[in-house]
Amino acid sequence: MKKPIMVVGGIFLAVLLLRLIFAFMIPEFTYESYFHLREVEHIVETGLPFYHDPLSYGGRETTFLPFFYYLAAFFSLFLPVPLVAKILPNLLIALLIPITYLISKKITNHEVGSLIAAFIAGFLPILFFTNGFTVNTLFLPLIFTAIYLYLNIEEEAKKNDPKLMKHIYLYTAVFFLLSITSSLAGIMLLGLGIYTLLSFMEGKKIYREEVEVILFSLFLYLWVQFLFFKKSLLDEGISFVWQNIPSTIIAQYFPKFSLGVALVLVSIVPFLAGAVVVYRSLFQLKNQKSFLLISLVLATSILTWLRLIRFKQSLAFFSVVLAILFAIFYQDIETYMQKTKLSQYQKYLLPLTIFILLFSTVLPAINTARLQDVPSPEEVQAFKWLNENTPPSTTVLATLDEGHLVSYYAKRKNLMDDRFMLVHDAETRFQALTSLYTTKFRTEVLELAGRYGIEYFVLTPSAKEKYKLKRELPYVTRSCFETLYQNETTIFKLKCQLGPT
Amino acid sequence: MNNKTSTKDHSHLSPYFSHILRYQKIYLCSLLIIFSGLTLFSNSVHEKPLLVGGESYYFLSSARTELRYHPLTLLFRIIPEQLSFLLPPLISLGTVLLGYALARKKQIAEKKIFFMVLFYLLTPTFLFTAVSISSYSIYLLVVLMGANLMLLEKKKKYLAFIPFLLAAAIDTFSALLLLAGIASYSYLLKKSKEKFTMILLISIAAILIANATLLGAPFFIGPFLLQIKAADFISELGAFSGAGFFSILLALIGIIPNWKKKNLLVIIPALAISVTAYLINTHTVFFLSLLMVMLAAAGFLYLLEQNWKLSFLKNAVVLLLLLGMAFSTVSYVNRLSDYHPTSLDQKALQWIERNTDENAVVLSAPENSYYISYFAQRKPVFALHKNYQDQYDLSEQIFKAEYINELFPLLEKNKVSIIYISEEMKQKLPSQQGFLFLLQNERFKLLYFTNDAEVWSFEAKK
Numbered sequence: 001m002k003k004p005i006m007v008v009g010g011i012f013l014a015v016l017l018l019r020l021i022f023a024f025m026i027p028e029f030t031y032e033s034y035f036h037l038r039e040v041e042h043i044v045e046t047g048l049p050f051y052h053d054p055l056s057y058g059g060r061e062t063t064f065l066p067f068f069y070y071l072a073a074f075f076s077l078f079l080p081v082p083l084v085a086k087i088l089p090n091l092l093i094a095l096l097i098p099i100t101y102l103i104s105k106k107i108t109n110h111e112v113g114s115l116i117a118a119f120i121a122g123f124l125p126i127l128f129f130t131n132g133f134t135v136n137t138l139f140l141p142l143i144f145t146a147i148y149l150y151l152n153i154e155e156e157a158k159k160n161d162p163k164l165m166k167h168i169y170l171y172t173a174v175f176f177l178l179s180i181t182s183s184l185a186g187i188m189l190l191g192l193g194i195y196t197l198l199s200f201m202e203g204k205k206i207y208r209e210e211v212e213v214i215l216f217s218l219f220l221y222l223w224v225q226f227l228f229f230k231k232s233l234l235d236e237g238i239s240f241v242w243q244n245i246p247s248t249i250i251a252q253y254f255p256k257f258s259l260g261v262a263l264v265l266v267s268i269v270p271f272l273a274g275a276v277v278v279y280r281s282l283f284q285l286k287n288q289k290s291f292l293l294i295s296l297v298l299a300t301s302i303l304t305w306l307r308l309i310r311f312k313q314s315l316a317f318f319s320v321v322l323a324i325l326f327a328i329f330y331q332d333i334e335t336y337m338q339k340t341k342l343s344q345y346q347k348y349l350l351p352l353t354i355f356i357l358l359f360s361t362v363l364p365a366i367n368t369a370r371l372q373d374v375p376s377p378e379e380v381q382a383f384k385w386l387n388e389n390t391p392p393s394t395t396v397l398a399t400l401d402e403g404h405l406v407s408y409y410a411k412r413k414n415l416m417d418d419r420f421m422l423v424h425d426a427e428t429r430f431q432a433l434t435s436l437y438t439t440k441f442r443t444e445v446l447e448l449a450g451r452y453g454i455e456y457f458v459l460t461p462s463a464k465e466k467y468k469l470k471r472e473l474p475y476v477t478r479s480c481f482e483t484l485y486q487n488e489t490t491i492f493k494l495k496c497q498l499g500p501t
Numbered sequence: 502m503n504n505k506t507s508t509k510d511h512s513h514l515s516p517y518f519s520h521i522l523r524y525q526k527i528y529l530c531s532l533l534i535i536f537s538g539l540t541l542f543s544n545s546v547h548e549k550p551l552l553v554g555g556e557s558y559y560f561l562s563s564a565r566t567e568l569r570y571h572p573l574t575l576l577f578r579i580i581p582e583q584l585s586f587l588l589p590p591l592i593s594l595g596t597v598l599l600g601y602a603l604a605r606k607k608q609i610a611e612k613k614i615f616f617m618v619l620f621y622l623l624t625p626t627f628l629f630t631a632v633s634i635s636s637y638s639i640y641l642l643v644v645l646m647g648a649n650l651m652l653l654e655k656k657k658k659y660l661a662f663i664p665f666l667l668a669a670a671i672d673t674f675s676a677l678l679l680l681a682g683i684a685s686y687s688y689l690l691k692k693s694k695e696k697f698t699m700i701l702l703i704s705i706a707a708i709l710i711a712n713a714t715l716l717g718a719p720f721f722i723g724p725f726l727l728q729i730k731a732a733d734f735i736s737e738l739g740a741f742s743g744a745g746f747f748s749i750l751l752a753l754i755g756i757i758p759n760w761k762k763k764n765l766l767v768i769i770p771a772l773a774i775s776v777t778a779y780l781i782n783t784h785t786v787f788f789l790s791l792l793m794v795m796l797a798a799a800g801f802l803y804l805l806e807q808n809w810k811l812s813f814l815k816n817a818v819v820l821l822l823l824l825g826m827a828f829s830t831v832s833y834v835n836r837l838s839d840y841h842p843t844s845l846d847q848k849a850l851q852w853i854e855r856n857t858d859e860n861a862v863v864l865s866a867p868e869n870s871y872y873i874s875y876f877a878q879r880k881p882v883f884a885l886h887k888n889y890q891d892q893y894d895l896s897e898q899i900f901k902a903e904y905i906n907e908l909f910p911l912l913e914k915n916k917v918s919i920i921y922i923s924e925e926m927k928q929k930l931p932s933q934q935g936f937l938f939l940l941q942n943e944r945f946k947l948l949y950f951t952n953d954a955e956v957w958s959f960e961a962k963k
Contacts, residue, residue, distance in 0.1 A: 168814070209810050212810060212818075215814075216817055216821075218750075219818050219821040220817075220821055222825065226825065230737070230832060234739045237739045238731045240738075
């Protein structure tokens, strides 16, 4: 009994250590992390979330579910915020290892298979963005904990086990936290809905306790979402579900399914194994134990297909489910080998699996961590320079990704960033942003800069690469722009404006 | 009024709930008066016109100008305009009381009627009709009146003809609905062979035909707003009609007990008709919402009366549902006080009435047309209720025109001489391009402005 716990603990510590090494090796965070950093810092200072942001989009209302920020703010009482932002997400993602082990064990009751599943969950390339300080890092362990507790409720309802109430209380608490962490908790509800339907079709009994838990989860989730997103729903109507993302970049956030990308990010072995398990469970074995996980896979696929969740978020969830399904696959292979003449080679199965996983999962994961999309130290330096050398109420032009760097490091207003909800003119601002980096006409630049009050223009190497600019912005001339900062990144100050016609 | 609606034993219920059930008529009628009173009071404090919504002003201005027969226009020729704001709350109150009377006659369980009336009062469609004149709410009132009279003794039931024939005069769709309702109740449910039913059905059919052919009644009355089919049914998506998410979910759950009672033969056709009508004309969301209210009440009772294994989850679910519906209602009532017409609309339109030629044609957002007819007493360019699609297309062409050579022929063709830009139009239309940008042309002249509302003139080509 102690041995598997030690193995899981060992994998957990190794993964956490490796993740932290990468997190500290790369000094900066991924671009979107800076929004979350500001929110946590604000909660630490004031105790309240930043629902009116004076810098984003030049000042706007914003809304989000607060639990992740409060959790990080709690740890920030003992450690500095940037340190919490390095350690906490990696710790939370590493927690997926014991959770995956527990779920796999519950489904298969197969020790080795469950340990391998835990190992895969620890090294999933899609989860190896070690410098990301995002809500997803809390959402994933919470949702899989809720799934584990639900599986316990299902089992105990069947046996009329007295432990049932304990798991129900735990489940309600975890689901409540999940609901105030991320709207993606809806995946769980859709999954439970599909699970009920699948069970009904396959004649699997759904216990009364399960139905009651599902109903409670549904109403709790809806209530929490209404409470927090009432204004967004009223303002944006049905397009609220697409988070008000400008139509021109919606394809970037919800790209069409790409098998190649999925294979790389989810890792090829669990992906293929998962496909086999889903096929066999649904069409050959009618394996009811994996119904819930298969339902969750179907729910994620439907939501991704409808462009209701972002591709990378769905892949992250999908990949952990596939890791769990790998335990069933391993168990099936082992059983198959025992029935055939291959049984003499069974002792090689585990080393062979680990060997394959090392190449197909661990190496891509390390590669993902190495190649994370983060701003360079020099770019960060330029944004810090803006903070020290420009008046506080100015607006700075930077790319969409760099919007949060303007608010975090420069502490100046940005033209826009990637938080589109409750912004009425996100589409027009995005067009203006694109024009300001691509146009050749100075009059257009002056008109747009005047409209949005932009005084400083930042051109980073990332922006040059994104807009395929060979040297500088084509409309920059000495008469109208003053170069204030020149390194790899250049900062210009706009000197002229459009006169009356 | 008999406040104690029941003498039944409520001992199995909590004392609070038993008390509420016993005095439900008083509580629910008070709730209705509070909701409509609050909105009317808020309108009065903000110096807004007391009645809201295009339909209210369509009927008020029709009573002044149009001769066409309609029960509501006739009514407004009798009652003074100053008292018109009292009509919607009185209609709602009458509907609730008649609903109770019918429930007593049909022996509908007290708990069921309580939740039906409660959800009716909390549903945006019906909250809206408590402060706006709605032909469908009048329809519901007279139908309930007719149903109550129909259940009376021998000769008295003939009194039901009056409300039923009035109901048949609203529009063709509601008359057909009434015909179908009475026919299915009498022949399918009651297996009646009475002469009364036959005469009633023939009379309704006669009114329907006469109304449609001789008086030119529309198939559907309305819409009086631009339709957004995806959102008009769910009030939380920004609509001022429809039902809340929680009611809709409860209505889905409400299908289960009806399924068990084999009521699906009634529910499925009713749902099919109301959904189809809604998809054709979102103004009929009234009927769909009514169905949702009934199903939601059944759903809520089903959840409440189930023997839950996890009783603490039952309490939590009931609490969440009540909180969800209450929040949704409070938020709606809050929004309702911002609904059009605003005091700015009223002032600007009354300025138009005093200062422009009485033959002037006024262009504004299509939903402002009925306020223009009433307050400015001028002809608006749009009349959404007449030919919705054409009117919608025209408004799109005008307000999305990028160049004057696209816009001017449209304005000239429609004889536009005055343009009213409301606060909402200024917020919604882009200022740097399109219609608002084109107002800089010399053929437009700013005549009047106050805060964010503007009145412009358009000079036709000489």
